[in-house]
Amino acid sequence: METAQVLRMKAGHGEESYAQNSKYQTAYISETMPVLQLALLDFCSTGHLPNCVTVADLGCSSGPNTWMPISEILSTIHRRYREEGRLSPEFQVFLNDLPSNDFNDVFKSVSEFLKKMRDENGADFGPCYVTGVPGSFYGRLFPEKSLQFVHAASSLHWLSQVPPELSVRSSKRLVNKGKIYISKTSPPEVADAYLNQFRRDFSAFLKSRSEEIVPRGWIVAQLRGRRTPDPSHEESCLLWDYLGKALQDLVSEGLIEEEKLDSYNAPYYEPYIEDVQAEIEKEGSFILHRLEIISIPWDGVNGGQKYDRAKTAEKMAKAIRAVNESMLQNHFGGQVMDRFFQRFSEIVAADTKEVEHVSLVVSLIRKS
Ligand SMILES: C[S@@+](CC[C@H](N)C(=O)[O-])C[C@H]1O[C@@H](n2cnc3c(N)ncnc32)[C@H](O)[C@@H]1O
Structure with a gap:
């Protein structure tokens, strides 16, 4: 099954929503700002500044994080135009996500966002036109040479x-016993299969964007990734191990069948920094401007300062649930979700490990 059919962040603004449980992702956006600012500086300093700037955010979801990078990008460009003694450009903002994203919520918050931009930047800001774009960023989403800045x-x-190779439909299926992602006990072929899927997807992403982005246009992207070559290192696997352990406990409790656990694997991959660099070079359409590692403390979801393991575990469970529940529910059924996330929280609370969450930030320039 394609991820597009089952991946959906928890909608709305309720206690369980993605909007209220995306502190990790907010921290990553903040950590990405220096690379984003450098890219914007360069974008604004190269030759002719257009009268209308087209910006796209890919995988925008809903809630405060949808607007955080966009407001930084637009405010910075607006300031730069002013410094050049020019009128503010028009902005065309495209917000992309999979079709089942809570676009209604995004659309409802557009006028508030525009008001905030005028309050912060002055009444001469914009105009700014916001458009929702449903579809997968692994294929084409925009006309040729129509985008200037992608985030x-x-x-x-x-x-x-x-x-x-891990799909139940494969005749020679690889079985990742008792696990739902790469782990120390997975057969080595499991990590190879994940790496190959990442390579296909990331290169399809770059190819599509290479057709859509104007020469000298930009991509700034942050994704979870590894600073170590070992694909089963705890930095990228520990949370998935905890989730697998919670599912094993549900099997022991007779709440789910073992076969159900063995046939579930996450459509997710944390590439090694060199894998990302190699794919960019191989695809060939972009100049690599920066590729950096950022990390946030293991309890970043709980402020990253006060050590309160049980509270962190509870918040971590809510954060992971807001992102993963649609997929887990589709496979295991909704009736076991409360017990599953309770077990996950107990397992995290009972452990003593404090493993940082690592991401990669890449900035790319479309070759002329
Ligand atoms: C964890 S959320 C991040 C949302 C937001 N950018 C942030 O930083 O908080 C990941 C988003 O990527 C979207 N996504 C995943 N795969 C996608 C694809 N192939 N095409 C478009 N969006 C995708 C998901 O639907 C989800 O809304």
């Missing part, structure tokens, strides 16, 4: 599908 946060680690 993506916490979205490119989602694969278009579970690697086919």
Whole structure:
């Protein structure tokens, strides 16, 4: 099954929503700002500044994080035009996500966003036109050479599908016993299958954007990734191990069948920094401007300062639930979700490990 059919962040603004449980992702957006600012500086300093700037955010979701990078991008460009003694450009903002994203919520918050931009930047800001674009960023979404600045946060680690070798439809299926992602006990072929799926997807992403972005246009993207070559390192696997352990407990409790657990794998991959660089070079349409590692403390979801393991575990469970529940529910059924996330929280609280969450930030310039 394609990820597009089952991945959906928890909608709305309720206690369980993605909007209220996306502190990790907010921290990543903040950590990405220096690379974003450098890219914007360069974007604004190269030759002719257009009268209308087209910006796209890919995997925008809904809630405060949808607007955070966009407001930074637009405010910076607006300031730069002013410094050049020019009128503010018009802005065309495209917000992309999979079709089942809570676009209604996004659309309802457009006028508030525009008001905030005028309040912060002056009444001469814009005009700014906002458009929702449903579809997968692993294919074409926009006309040729129509985008100037593309941003993506916490979205490119989602694969278009579970690697086919792990699919129940494969005649020689790889079985990742008792696990739902790469782990120390997975057969080595599991990590190879994930890497190959990432390579196909990331290169399809770059190819599509290379057709849509104007020469000298930009991509700034942050995705979960590795600073270590070992694909089963705890930095990228520990949370998935905890989730697998919670599912094993549900099997022991007779709430789900073992076969159900063995046939579930996450459509997710954290690439090694060199894998990302190699794919960019191989695809060939972009100049690599920056590729950096950022990290946030293991309890970043709980402020990253006060050590309160049980509270962190509870918040971590809510954050992971807001992102993953649609997929888990589709496979295991909704009736076991409360018990599953309770077990996950208990397992995290009972452990003593404090493993940082690592991401990669890449900025790219479309070759002329
Ligand atoms: C964890 S959220 C990140 C949202 C927001 N950018 C942030 O930083 O908080 C990941 C988003 O990427 C979207 N996504 C995943 N795969 C996608 C694809 N192939 N095409 C478009 N959006 C995708 C998901 O639907 C989800 O809304």
